[in-house]
Amino acid sequence: MISLSFQEAWAMGVPQQKLFSSTKSFKTHLKDMDNNNYIMPDISINNISKFYENTKIFITGATGFVGKALVEKLLRSCDKVDAIFLLMRPKRGIPVEQRLKEFVKNPVFNRIKDKNPDAFEKVKVIPGDVGLPNLGLSDEDRIFLIKNIDIVFHSAATVKFNENLKTAIxxxxxxxxxxxxxxxxxxxxxxxxxxxxxxxxxxxxxxxEQVYKPSYDAYAMINLIENLPDEVIESISSQLVGKHPNTYTFAKALAEQLVLEYSGNIPLAIVRPSIITAAWKEPFPGWVDNIGGITGILMECGRGTIKSIVCDDKCRMELIPVDIVVNTLLTSAWHTVAYGPTAMRVYNCTSGKLNPVTWKEFGEYTHKYSLKWPSKYVTWYPGFVYRTNTTVHNVCTMLYHNIPSALLDVFLYCTGKKPMMLKISRKFNQALIAGSFSSTNEWNFESASYKSLAKAVENAEDGEFFSVNIASNSGFDWDEYVGEFVKGVRQYILKDDISSLPKALSKLNRLYWFRIIFQALAGLLALRMSIAYF
Structure with a gap:
């Protein structure tokens, strides 16, 4: 038997599958995996919803986009779950009990409110915070969780790309x-x-689908942020982050090292979603909950306020609908037990190789449906250009984003309203910059474990209700999906009822002719200036 410690084996580059020879094995039946990463299932739990019967589930990050959809799916499709405990912290002076009441008012739960409002009695709140020692749990709550929890979903995280390194870690x-x-x-x-x-x-x-050795040891980084002054950490942040595009991905890579280590004692799985976007089907087509990342950019493209994007339009996008992510979380927990955890599985929950779409195609769909489903909040006639030249992009940002926003702020100030447009413009400009790494590169995400999961779900008795298949044979169509995405942003983010569509289309038409007249005048001015010059 290998006598190396985990850290020693890791440092020597021993493959992760071999690291378990010196750790406790899982307390469950183990069967050898063949070359296709497939194990004969435990047929006694070939029903996914039954796997969740009478279980107590603990979720971190439940108030986030994925977390809300996860709770909703559990209540709706695993209705015999015993209880769902949400780790939640007070926020802006609002106690956790009040936050829970606000949480269940979200439109994501509308189907449950209509059919089974009593289901919310199963949702309980546990005061705590992942940013505090011992998760900020009271002794009583900690003991309760230790003695009663069957399944854990850990999704709590800061997803800000520009987060400072200390907070991210x-x-x-x-x-x-x-x-x-x-x-x-x-x-x-x-x-x-x-x-x-x-x-x-x-x-x-x-x-x-494996855990890679990070550039720095996770324990060393934790020790660093706990002991060095903030200004010192900030001064060496870029050096530590290295080739990672931001502190978010760096901290997540470190976390995976820890998950791999603990998988010797805990039945663990890692799910790696790409850019999470609006729902494909559940709970409602197009449901979306925040304006982070691509959602905010799509919204502003539809409003006509984004005219330039740093992007290589030939690259594949890596988007994944939130309901596919949720189904992957639920089924990977089931998969770990039903198919035996001989080694911790990692699931690359991505679409790029299974059902690809390029930035160019996505942009065309976005423009198409922005004209079909405009919001009453449309500001300029929609239309944007992808650019790989950052200098040209910066000039266009100044001309088309910042200057018009500043002029609007002057108008707002003169009419007694609070200037806010330049601040909003800068926020989305920062989002464009932060997203430029993914919009100018592409990767090949292997998906053997993910395909194995999809096959197992397909063979489950109730697999049709938990499908994780987004391949071209799944019925998923990017054109239709982007249409629902645009409508979802209109409905759930902008709170714009469909009754406003006729007026919005009329406004869009006026903006179109304003654009034509403006371009004609600008062209005439340029012509006269060139004639005068020569």
């Missing part, structure tokens, strides 16, 4: 360590799923 790396330490003590734990990101290893062109 505290929440995304150290917070994960604190969760794993709790899970290791849980007496009834059957499965724990860690939500990572497909972009945790973007220094590689081909990204397999």
């Amino acid at each position: 505290t929440l995304n790396t150290l917070g994960t360590k604190r969760m794993l330490e709790l899970c290791e003590k849980m007496e009834k734990l059957k499965s724990c799923v860690h939500v990572s990101t497909a972009f945790s290893n973007t220094d590689k062109d081909i990204i397999d």
Whole structure:
């Protein structure tokens, strides 16, 4: 038997599958995997919803986009779950009990409110915070979780690309360590799923479903942020992050190292979603909950306020609908038990190779449906250009984004309203810059484990209700999906009822002719200036 410690084996580059020879094996039936990563299932749990019967589930990050959809799906499709406990912290002076009441008012739960409003009695709140020692849990709550929880979903994280390094590591790396330490003590734990990101290893062109050795040891980074002054950490941040595009992916890569280590004692799985976007089917087509990332950019493209995007339009996009992510989380927890955890599985939950769409195609669909489903909040006639030249992009940003926003702010100020347009414009300009790494590169995400999961779900008795298939044979069509996405932004983000569509279309038509007249006048002015010059 190998006598190396985990850290020693890791440092020597021993493959992760061999690291378990010196750790405790899982307390469940283990069967050898063949070359296709397939194990004969435990047929006694070939029903996914039945797997969740009478279970107590603990979720971190439930108030986020994925978290809300996960809770909704559990209540709707796994209705015999015993209880769902949400780790939640007070926010802006609002206690957790009040936050829970606001949480269940979200439109994502409308189907449940109509059919089974009593289901919300199963949702309980546990005060805590992944940013605090011991997750900020009281002794009583900690003991309760240790003795009662069956399944854990850890999705709490800061997803800000420009987060300072200390905060990113505290929440995304150290917070994960604190969760794993709790899970290791849980007496009834059957499965724990860690939500990572497909972009945790973007220094590689081909990204397999395995945990890669990070550039720095996770424990060393935790020790660093706990002991060095903030200004020192900030001064060396870019050097530490290295080839990672931001602190978010760096901290997530470190967290994966910890998950791999603890997988010797805990039945763990890692799900790596790419850019998470609006729902494909569930709970409603186009449902979306925030304006982060691509959603905010799509919204502003539809409003006509974004005219230039740094992007190589030949590259594949890596988008994944939120309901596919949720189904992957639920089924990976089931898969870990039903198909036996001989080694921790990593699932690359991505679409690029299974059902590709380029930035050019996505942009054409966005423009098409922005004209078909305009919002009453449309500001300029929609239309944008992809550019790889950042200098030209910066000039266009000044001309088409910042100057018009500043003029609008002057108008707002003169009419007694609060100027805000330039601030909003700068916010979305920062989002464009932060997203330029993914819009000018592409990766090959391997998906053997993900395909194995999809096959297992397909063979389950109730697999049709938990499908994770987004391949071209799944019926998923990017053209139709972007149409629902645009409508979803209109309905759920802008709160714009469909009754406003006729007026919005009329406004769009006026903006179109204003654009034509403006371009004609600008052209005449340029012609006269050139004639006068020569």
